[in-house]
Amino acid sequence: MTGRTARTQVEKSAETRRRIMEATVRLLQWQGYSRLTTPAIAKEADVSRGALTHHYATKEDVVVAAVEYQLKEAIETTRRYVEQNADKDISVDEIIDYLWRLMADGLFYVTLEWLPEMRHNALFKTRLIPVVQGFHSSLNEIWAIISRRYHADPRQAEVVLNATMCLFRGMVAQTIVRKDTEYFDELLSFWRQLLRQMFANGLGIDISACSTREERS
Amino acid sequence: MTGRTARTQVEKSAETRRRIMEATVRLLQWQGYSRLTTPAIAKEADVSRGALTHHYATKEDVVVAAVEYQLKEAIETTRRYVEQNADKDISVDEIIDYLWRLMADGLFYVTLEWLPEMRHNALFKTRLIPVVQGFHSSLNEIWAIISRRYHADPRQAEVVLNATMCLFRGMVAQTIVRKDTEYFDELLSFWRQLLRQMFANGLGIDISACSTREERS
DNA sequence: TAAAACAAACAGTCTATACTGTTTTTATAT
DNA sequence: ATATAAAAACAGTATAGACTGTTTGTTTTA
Numbered sequence: 001m002t003g004r005t006a007r008t009q010v011e012k013s014a015e016t017r018r019r020i021m022e023a024t025v026r027l028l029q030w031q032g033y034s035r036l037t038t039p040a041i042a043k044e045a046d047v048s049r050g051a052l053t054h055h056y057a058t059k060e061d062v063v064v065a066a067v068e069y070q071l072k073e074a075i076e077t078t079r080r081y082v083e084q085n086a087d088k089d090i091s092v093d094e095i096i097d098y099l100w101r102l103m104a105d106g107l108f109y110v111t112l113e114w115l116p117e118m119r120h121n122a123l124f125k126t127r128l129i130p131v132v133q134g135f136h137s138s139l140n141e142i143w144a145i146i147s148r149r150y151h152a153d154p155r156q157a158e159v160v161l162n163a164t165m166c167l168f169r170g171m172v173a174q175t176i177v178r179k180d181t182e183y184f185d186e187l188l189s190f191w192r193q194l195l196r197q198m199f200a201n202g203l204g205i206d207i208s209a210c211s212t213r214e215e216r217s
Numbered sequence: 218m219t220g221r222t223a224r225t226q227v228e229k230s231a232e233t234r235r236r237i238m239e240a241t242v243r244l245l246q247w248q249g250y251s252r253l254t255t256p257a258i259a260k261e262a263d264v265s266r267g268a269l270t271h272h273y274a275t276k277e278d279v280v281v282a283a284v285e286y287q288l289k290e291a292i293e294t295t296r297r298y299v300e301q302n303a304d305k306d307i308s309v310d311e312i313i314d315y316l317w318r319l320m321a322d323g324l325f326y327v328t329l330e331w332l333p334e335m336r337h338n339a340l341f342k343t344r345l346i347p348v349v350q351g352f353h354s355s356l357n358e359i360w361a362i363i364s365r366r367y368h369a370d371p372r373q374a375e376v377v378l379n380a381t382m383c384l385f386r387g388m389v390a391q392t393i394v395r396k397d398t399e400y401f402d403e404l405l406s407f408w409r410q411l412l413r414q415m416f417a418n419g420l421g422i423d424i425s426a427c428s429t430r431e432e433r434s
Numbered sequence: 435t436a437a438a439a440c441a442a443a444c445a446g447t448c449t450a451t452a453c454t455g456t457t458t459t460t461a462t463a464t
Numbered sequence: 465a466t467a468t469a470a471a472a473a474c475a476g477t478a479t480a481g482a483c484t485g486t487t488t489g490t491t492t493t494a
Contacts, residue, residue: 008459008460012458012459012473013472013473016473016474030337031337032333032334032336032337033251033333034250034251034333034334035337037448037449037450038449038450038451039448039449039450047474048474048475048476049475049476049477050473050474050475050476050477051473051474051475053450053451053452054472054473054474054475055473055474057451058450058451059449059450059451109336112329112332112333112390113333115329115390115393115394116249116250116251116329116330116333116393117249117251118393118394119249119326119393120247120248120249120252125394128394129394132394159403159404159407160407162400162404163384163404163407163408165387165391166384166385166386166387166388166390166391166404167380167383167384167387168383168387169383169386169387169390169391170382170383170384170385170386170387170388170390171383171387173329173332173383173386173387173390174382174383174386176332176333176335176336177332177335177342177345177346177349183379186376187376187379187380187383190376190377190380191380194411225493225494229438229439229492229493230438230439233439233440254482254483254484255483255484255485256482256483256484264440265440265441265442266441266442267439267440267441267442267443268439268440268441270484270485270486271438271439271440271441272439274485275484275485276483276484276485
């Protein structure tokens with residue numbers, strides 16, 4: 001009787017919580033924050049409303065936990081990517097593509113849902129800021145690889161990373177109003193070439209042949 | 218009896234509508250889309266709820282009109298800026314600063330409020346897309362000034378403008394989670410210098426001394 | 435006098451949370 | 465090993481509040 005489906009309470013509740021968080025993230029991505037309701041979350045997670053309120057006192061608790069969950073998952077994914085490539089010969093292009101995919105594959109869409117809430121809800125902000133900082137730390141790690149490989153000043157490399165991330169955020173935001181793959185591919189090409197040449201010169205000196213037109217190898 | 222406050226109906230209703238739109242934009246900026254209610258808009262505009270529903274059938278109509286209003290106002294402001302500087306000797310730095318101020322002074326905060334709604338509301342999107350495109354057209358105009366002055370390829374200049382706007386969008390988004398003026402000043406300096414040097418070379422060839430450290434003149 | 439602008443009340447829906455009851459698990463004593 | 469008490473997990477319902485869209489009534493303008 002204890003072998004098959006017998007799970008401890010902590011396992012069960014952890015499972016339930018995970019279901020709720022994944023459902024919440026899914027609903028944030030598909031329907032958005034303004035349409036997010038607790039009944040919808042319970043239904044999407046295939047959990048009763050009672051179970052939902054048992055684990056999370058308020059709706060805000062659910063959202064905070066869900067965003068934490070997604071960001072920490074992204075951090076873990078990134079750390080694994082870092083470990084796998086710490087010794088390997090990884091190019092600027094590859095890291096750029098990794099970061100772009102990370103953002104464009106839903107992560108920043110979900111971010112755009114809760115980011116406004118952060119402006120208007122101090123508690124929400126207080127609870128999430130540490131997670132966001134952890135996320136950025138993991139980005140710095142991945143960037144340090146490229147920074148070391150090209151013997152670039154870490155200080156300057158960080159500025160370039162930040163610019164890259166801001167650029168990508170703005171690009172993802174624009175994908176909502178502009179469905180135009182070519183347009184974004186062109187921007188990515190432009191940026192890849194710019195970075196490639198900056199790093200080739202150890203960041204910051206003598207970037208040459210910086211055309212906006214470029215085809216990937 | 219007709220001299221003092223006697224205004225024609227169209228004037229009155231136009232005034233009321235403007236009050237409603239400005240109130241809506243204000244509430245979007247201060248409280249956000251998820252907290253936006255029609256009673257709150259009426260109160261902020263100092264107008265009865267009946268007046269509100271008289272002029273706008275649904276809440277969505279109000280928001281669409283308000284966003285249109287704000288964007289068209291931004292377009293007008295930009296066009297005036299263009300006219301005033303079409304002949305003047307305007308630098309890359311000045312345009313960059315203009316664009317940054319335009320975005321950072323609330324415009325993109327409000328955008329971040331309705332942008333998610335656009336992902337989930339097809340009608341809302343359909344109605345707003347033309348206005349957004351008009352906004353981008355006016356940006357292209359201002360950019361054309363600098364493009365001509367530096368004899369840069371308009372095609373490449375457009376890519377650089379788009380990258381600039383995406384960068385700024387991402388930066389404004391990040392200001393929500395990171396209150397750090399120095400950080401954003403550094404990014405702006407980095408970008409100004411990059412553009413300055415790119416334009417100095419007619420866009421795209423031989424950017425030298427591209428440091429992330431820079432002080433403004 | 436007709437139409438537009440405005441005001442106010444209303445009806446229906448929805449949502450978040452609190453509350454009550456039930457089942458399952460765990461710890462403990464035997 | 466087993467019985468039992470306690471605690472946690474879960475399910476379902478009730479309720480209070482709020483918001484939207486509508487409708488009806490009143491004032492002002494053309």
